[in-house]
Amino acid sequence: MDQHFILPTTNFISGTINADYSYGKRVTGSYFLSINLVRSDEISTTVQIYRHPSSFTQRAGIVSGRKRFEISTDVITAALGEGETMEDLVSEGASLTVEVAVTGGAESIYETDIVSDIRFTSSPYLIVTDRSSRYFNPGIVYEVKANVLDSVTHKPINDVPVAVTVGDVVKRPNSDERGEIVASFNRISEAQELQATLTTAKEGLQAEDQYSTTYTALRHQAGALMSISVDTHGVVGQMMNAVFRFESDDVNGDIRYYIVSKGQVVSIGLIPINPGHRGDKTHDIPITHEMIPSARLVAYYMRGNELVSNSVWFDVNDVCGGEASTTC
Structure with a gap:
């Protein structure tokens, strides 16, 4: 067919x-x-x-x-x-x-x-936005994360252009080999909520056959907020880049983190922050077998007497998986 x-x-x-x-x-x-x-x-x-x-x-x-x-x-x-x-x-x-x-x-x-x-089906595609945070802070970059799937088989589809609209800003990423897209927005309004609309823009497909979805994110009501961005897939034996975003003058000394997989803490770490540091803080985290098949990175810092924390899930692939075979 x-x-x-x-x-x-x-x-x-x-x-x-x-x-x-x-x-x-x-x-x-x-x-x-x-x-x-x-x-x-x-x-x-x-x-x-x-x-x-x-x-x-x-x-x-x-x-x-x-x-x-x-x-x-x-x-x-x-x-x-x-x-x-x-x-x-x-x-x-x-x-x-x-x-x-x-x-x-x-x-x-x-x-x-x-x-x-x-x-x-009404469209050959389906966009799932479960990985996007439903909270935002005007002072921190907001990331829209989604997966483009086949609407029938629910398998990831690559190379599908998606128009991501937040406010009056439009980004146009293409889905990768895992069907994933990420769009970052630097200037977020001071409003109490924002709407993100994602619409496929596949060439040759009529407008009524494109898939579109909208969700609402609410402004974070806490005094401070830290966001974390990581590669959605880590590979055993390699480093995973994590980006921590926070209000520049809030961190007292350092960011501490731990990684949980299958109900156990498998890694801990500390990221020093120099006084007066401004902008994002990046850190490479080693990926180990204990993190297979998925893990959660939990990070926190002190803002005076207030504890500010956040977490993010990521999948882990074993590069050796599937290499062994048996011949009878």
Whole structure:
């Protein structure tokens, strides 16, 4: 299949039938193609909406093992009830199943393949903003962190441009190989809350098919706030860069931190702060096996008699994982 989803604006169901013998030669013969609509309303129902050829007594040919098909989505709308639209199929979580049977010219045995769970969805993407803080401080850089996922499989998708809007400032990061994006905003308003809007901007995708989400962050009401930024994935044996942001004249002496993994403290450290230090403070933290598969960095400092703290989660990968194998 060319795509594993159907949008309300999709005009065609398309794909390629590939048929090869086990020894590599491509099949020349005949094929049968059917498409079923699986409804997920009160009672799950399956309706055949297309088949080719229309009769089992007829033959449709495949040559050299390849056959393209392109079927109008009119076959879907024709199967809907009065007043129903493609948007209704999205709302109820409906899907398509495509079944193909192929036989060679001299054989009487059919080989079949089924592609199921081709979902109706409003966008091919999903943006998850769980990693973004819901609090901000006007004096500290605010970071919007999110993951771009496939809306059907929920797997990360890379190289998807996303427009991130906070106030009147727009940043346009692309998702990386883990589907992650980060956008930093230096000048945050003095308001009591801010809205962050994230919208995919994939070229070739219609505006109504882009995914968009908005969340609200509240102004931190404490007297001081420290934010922490780290690489979202650490690698055992390497250093992870951590950036601590705080009000420049607040820190009394140093920042202390500890790292917790699987309910245990696995590392502790101290970051000296020189008197009069201004701006961010960076520190490299060694990643160890004890931090697998994920850990939390907890840091704090004293502001007079007040304890100021914050924490952040990060994942840890073992570079040796998957290198061992067994041969029988």
